[in-house]
Structures are given as C-alpha cells and as structure tokens.
C-alpha cells in the first residue's frame with residue numbers, strides 16, 4: 132500500500148545525492164514539504180538547491196545530525212526521515228576515519244534515537260511508529276569486493292556484509308544500527324544500498340566530475356592502479372526515484388539494492404570521458420593504487436524492480452554520460468567555485484558555515 136508524507140526531514144540535502152533527491156521529490160509531490168538538515172561540511176553546498184530556495188515547501192536548517200536537541204525538535208514535526216548525511220569519500224576515510232565514525236555511525240544513532248523517543252512520545256502509545264518511517268541511504272560497498280573473472284556474480288540483499296574501507300565499515304555499522312532499531316524498538320525502517328552515482332552537482336573530488344573538470348582546465352586525469360577496477364554507475368535521478376519509491380512503497384524492515392545495469396572498468400569510464408571531450412589516452416596519468424582498492428562492485432536490483440516496479444531509466448551510457456559531461460560544461464561557474472572553495476566564503480556569510 133502506497134503511503135503519502137506531508138513533511139519529511141532530509142539529512143545531508145545540500146550534498147550531491149540529497150540535493151538531487153530534494154529537487155526530484157518536490158517536483159513529483161506537490162503537497163510534500165521538506166526540511167533539509169545539513170552541517171555544510173566541505174561537501175555541502177546550498178547553491179546546489181539555489182533554484183528551489185524560494186519554494187515555500189522547502190526549509191533549510193544548518194546543523195549537525197549529532198546535535199541531539201536540534202534533531203529532536205526537527206523530527207517532532209515530520210512524518211519521515213530520509214537520511215543521506217554522511218562523510219562519503221573513501222580516500223578521505225583512509226586518511227582519517229574519525230569523522231566517518233562520528234557522522235556515519237554516531238550521527239545515525241542520534242537520529243534513530245530522536246525518532247524512537249519523539250515519535251513514540253507523541254503517539255497514542257498503541258502504534259508509536261504508525262505512519263512514520265526512517266529511510267536510510269547506504270552503499271553497495273558494505274558487501275565488499277567481487278572477483279573480475281566471475282561477471283555473473285552480483286551483490287544481492289542476502290550477500291553477507293564484508294566492508295573493506297573505513298568508509299564502508301562506517302556505513303555497514305550504520306546499516307546494522309538501523310536494523311537493530313527496527314528489530315528492538317519496532318521502528319519502521321527501510322534501507323537502500325546503491326552503486327556509484329553520477330550526474331549534476333557531484334563534488335569534484337569524485338572520479339567523473341574530477342576527470343571532466345580536470346580536462347576542461349587542461350590537466351591530466353589521475354587513474355588508480357591498472358584502471359581495471361569495475362563499478363556499476365547509476366544516474367543520481369534514478370537513485371532519487373528509487374529512494375522515493377521505497378519511502379512510499381517499500382516494506383517495513385526491508386533492504387533494497389539499487390543499481391544502474393551499467394558496469395564499467397575505470398579505464399573504460401576514462402576512455403569514454405576522453406572520447407566525449409575530444410582527447411586521447413595521453414591525458415591519462417596512472418597513479419599509485421588506492422590502498423585496499425576493491426576490485427569490482429555489481430548490483431543485482433531484481434528485488435526493487437520486481438516488488439516495487441522501479442527501473443533505472445536515465446543511467447544508460449553513452450547518452451547519460453554525455454549529458455553529464457555537458458552539465459559540467461554548462462555549469463563552469465558552479466564547479467570553479469567549488470574547486471576553489473569560493474562557494475564556502477559566500478555561503479559562510481549567509482549560513483554562518485564553519
């Protein structure tokens with residue numbers, strides 16, 4: 132049975148996927164209000180939502196998901212939480228894992244506890260979590276790494292967890308906490324584990340916007356190791372649609388894998404970008420491999436397709452990659468401000484970002 136939500140709290144809505152989700156949800160649901168709680172870390176940029184800032188259904192709150200008092204105030208006014216906020220970059224987790232545990236694990240715990248207490252205190256006591264849902268956004272990286280020589284093997288929802296980077300370990304821990312709150316307190320929770328996203332407003336430390344913007348600046352692209360690591364690529368709006376679908380139609384306590392049917396090696400990805408932008412392999416700079424670099428991720432998304440009717444309709448290459456490259460060509464001001472850090476100075480005045 133499909134549910135409707137009048138007011139949802141989105142965490143991390145000023146980042147890449149959260150901002151695309153907010154824009155998509157407001158477009159699709161004319162009677163939905165959204166409050167976006169975001170700490171504006173280096174990855175959070177309110178400019179990602181400048182086109183909807185004046186929409187009266189949208190409210191921005193600058194704050195941390197680990198701020199117990201603030202989070203309790205916010206969850207009291209909503210009927211669902213969609214939790215994107217995270218430290219999200221594997222390379223940064225290798226340099227320093229502490230912020231990953233603070234936000235991804237303890238921040239998730241703070242949100243879950245706020246929902247558990249506030250939603251049950253505000254209910255009639257009989258069905259404390261009726262019509263309230265906590266949706267947690269997670270990653271396929273919790274499942275570990277697949278071999279290159281068995282292309283038929285993919286991650287399903289039953290694949291045992293085997294996180295191998297500090298980032299993946301922190302996301303695996305947060306998934307487990309969500310499941311534990313569902314089981315122990317009877318909270319209504321759902322989880323999605325998705326593959327690598329691409330599309331507009333992607334912070335240019337991640338491979339696609341980094342490579343496209345490097346090439347636009349006349350630089351080479353740094354390719355890890357032998358370039359044969361394989362990822363599945365999912366358009367961010369396909370992902371936003373999957374999250375909205377699970378929020379409204381997913382079964383309590385269930386996990387859904389979300390993928391784009393779009394597996395490529397990093398070398399294939401690089402060559403596709405070079406070709407779209409009119410460059411050759413001389414623009415590749417091979418660099419030392421990432422420590423513990425997982426070889427292959429691949430998603431079996433049969434469950435969400437069969438049970439909820441979701442399909443990726445925007446992820447197919449080359450068209451989706453060409454459109455994405457064009458978006459960065461058309462939004463040079465945006466990524467130049469992000470790369471130089473200038474966007475932070477501007478928004479620091481408006482939002483007092485640290």
Ligand SMILES: NC(=O)c1ccc[n+]([C@@H]2O[C@H](COP(=O)([O-])OP(=O)(O)OC[C@H]3O[C@@H](n4cnc5c(N)ncnc54)[C@H](O)[C@@H]3O)[C@@H](O)[C@H]2O)c1
Nearest residue numbers: 143145146147148170171172174175195196216217219328
């Ligand atoms: N990008 C991908 O390809 C991908 C793939 C699978 C899963 N995910 C998951 O999707 C979610 C969103 O990823 P993304 O790529 O948009 O990340 P991002 O780094 O672009 O954005 C993260 C956002 O969270 C905010 N944030 C960080 N710490 C916070 C805190 N303590 N309190 C409040 N806000 C905080 C940041 O300011 C930023 O706006 C994450 O949970 C990530 O693990 C991402």
